[in-house]
């Protein structure tokens with residue numbers, strides 16, 4: 047058996063970041079920037095008000111107090127979206143103004159509507175307003191020439207919004223990898239009801255979804271029976287069309303595992319037994335230039351293997367800076383039992399935050415065919431070789447799903463606790 051770190055390193059060596067392409071921002075979501083974004087035009091594009099109120103000259107307001115209010119005459123009303131080119135706030139005047147509207151010439155501060163007394167065409171101020179109050183300066187979000195987004199930044203919904211606000215319509219990103227996925231095995235069928243001895247293909251739908259979630263472009267090549275000719279054709283098609291091939295099944299030692307035979311003929315593969323449970327068998331290599339990861343067939347094993355070997359490679363191919371899922375420390379609420387076997391155990395478990403602390407509960411059923419345990423898991427507890435973890439002890443957890451807060455506790459409850 048080889049250590050997990052060695053197998054992960056071998057998987058990551060299969061490929062680097064994909065070539066750079068220029069795409070419209072609508073297509074860039076999920077991709078990673080391959081070049082920094084430099085601001086052409088400042089954001090905001092003009093000085094504008096952050097509040098509804100009155101645009102004033104701060105010097106006019108300096109003497110204002112409750113006892114001696116300053117009265118200004120209202121010379122204009124400026125709405126957001128309007129160009130106040132013809133408005134000038136001169137001594138003794140003010141312009142009514144709405145949030146987001148350009149600051150008119152002459153004015154340098156905003157008196158908010160709540161703090162003034164409006165009386166027909168006049169406004170009374172009872173306190174001085176400092177220059178710059180509630181003025182959002184041109185370029186204060188992003189100045190011209192500034193590198194507002196670094197290379198390696200994933201294009202998230204907020205990044206897309208920022209690019210749109212800057213008027214950027216195209217960006218350089220790494221091409222997202224096209225990942226061909228197929229299952230192998232005579233037992234897999236689409237038929238309903240299930241004929242005797244047959245099962246539904248669960249690995250392929252799960253893996254296609256995991257590819258998409260990781261940022262790859264999934265390509266479904268179906269379920270291939272245990273037939274060397276059909277398997278050969280599937281590999282040829284995948285190698286011609288994809289940047290990465292993911293298969294599941296046929297990497298262990300069964301009699302009808304033709305995947306091994308077909309891959310050995312067409313590619314250069316390394317067959318591994320990784321010192322982990324589940325997901326011990328693994329095949330890593332290439333067909334021509336195309337990287338191949340052969341995941342184990344057991345449903346839990348295929349997903350765990352994807353998380354450990356395929357997901358980091360897809361992230362690397364995307365040009366992402368971080369490839370691995372985070373590992374946190376949690377406290378075991380129950381014992382996590384195991385026996386020494388030379389392997390790291392990845393225990394399907396659910397972690398949540400309780401009184402500000404991350405706690406974790408393992409699922410009872412840990413068989414590598416038991417998908418129901420993985421379906422509810424948001425972490426894999428990393429239990430090193432030995433006798434397990436006692437209740438109350440810390441254990442490292444690999445975060446593979448969303449961490450929940452305690453049931454029914456809102457942010458407000460948490461802040462008050």
Ligand SMILES: Nc1nc2c(c(=O)[nH]1)N[C@H]1C(S)=C(S)[C@@H](COP(=O)(O)OP(=O)(O)OC[C@H]3O[C@@H](n4cnc5c(N)ncnc54)[C@H](O)[C@@H]3O)O[C@H]1N2
Pocket residue numbers: 229230231233234245246247248249250294295296297298299300303325326327341342343344345347414
């Ligand atoms: N004598 C040994 N037998 C096995 C060993 C071993 O070391 N010695 N390793 C076991 C481990 S661990 C695993 S994991 C599996 C891996 O086997 P394969 O990758 O060759 O996968 P298959 O034999 O094709 O299938 C295993 C299992 O998974 C089911 N399966 C396969 N594909 C799918 C799919 N797409 N959807 C749902 N279920 C699938 C298949 O029916 C089998 O039950 O080998 C152990 N055996």
Ligand code: MOO
Pocket residue numbers: 322323324325326327342344347348414415
């Ligand atoms: O590694 Mo297998 O993945 O234990 O079932």
